[in-house]
Amino acid sequence: MTVHLEVAEGVGTLRLDRPPMNALDVATQDRLKELAEEATRRDDVRAVVVYGGEKVFAAGADIKEMQAMDHAAMVARARDLQDSFSAVARIPKPVVAAVTGYALGGGCELALCADYRIAGDNAKLGQPEILLGVIPGAGGTQRLSRLIGPSRAKDLIFTGRMVKADEALSLGLVDRVVPAADVYTEAHAWAAKLAQGPAIALRAAKESIDAGLETDLETGLAIERNWFAGLFATEDREIGMRSFVKEGPGRAKFL
Secondary structure, three states: OOEEEEEEOOEEEEEEOOOOOOOEOHHHHHHHHHHHHHHHHOOOOOEEEEEOOOOOOEOOEOHHHHHOOOHHHHHHHHHHHHHHHHHHHOOOOOEEEEEOOEEEOHHHHHHHOOOEEEEEOOOEEEOHHHHHOOOOOOOHHHHHHHHHOHHHHHHHHHHOOEEEHHHHHHHOOOOEEEOHHHHHHHHHHHHHHHHOOOHHHHHHHHHHHHHHHOOOHHHHHHHHHHHHHHHHHOHHHHHHHHHHHHHOOOOOOOO
């Protein structure tokens, strides 16, 4: 299998495993969707790390496979391509991308599906599809512009240039840069901490932010209001507030 789901301490690691460069062919895309949906369903997965290994995150699509596809074939495939990445973005739990080495094309688009991105100091990210005569097709034109703004996204997409970790950090394309050898450890620690948090409240926060960004402010406030009120029916709310009153902030142990 070219993608694995490994679970430990409440953290599910979606590990790409298609050496040497983790090229995202159709089979890998379909497997990624299958395992992202499994991570969504599993109660023992409370946070997720997306990881490509010590040397490379994912260098993009399988260009040889894509070259053989004509217009009709890509019309038939394009939605499935996007759906495989969106399955990661829709995981209703905290998701962190642990980026080492190249994260280009589909690899960059996969990192964009995470809530948070930790990159190694050897990371290089970009959307080079324009150099192939096409555009990003797995969400890059949409997620990148929402993350770093349209003009910065256009610069990267129009030119197809790669950015190193320090520039990616300054652009807001990644959130932290650490030594390459520490990327997975740091990402797992981020996920493990959140795995101990209130699962329904974390889901509420994620869905409120993501859905709110897609609509106007008043609708976004309504989404927030409904989630906020609904959390008062949860055991996590009872645990959190009871602990705060008795012991002070930050000491609650959620189920």
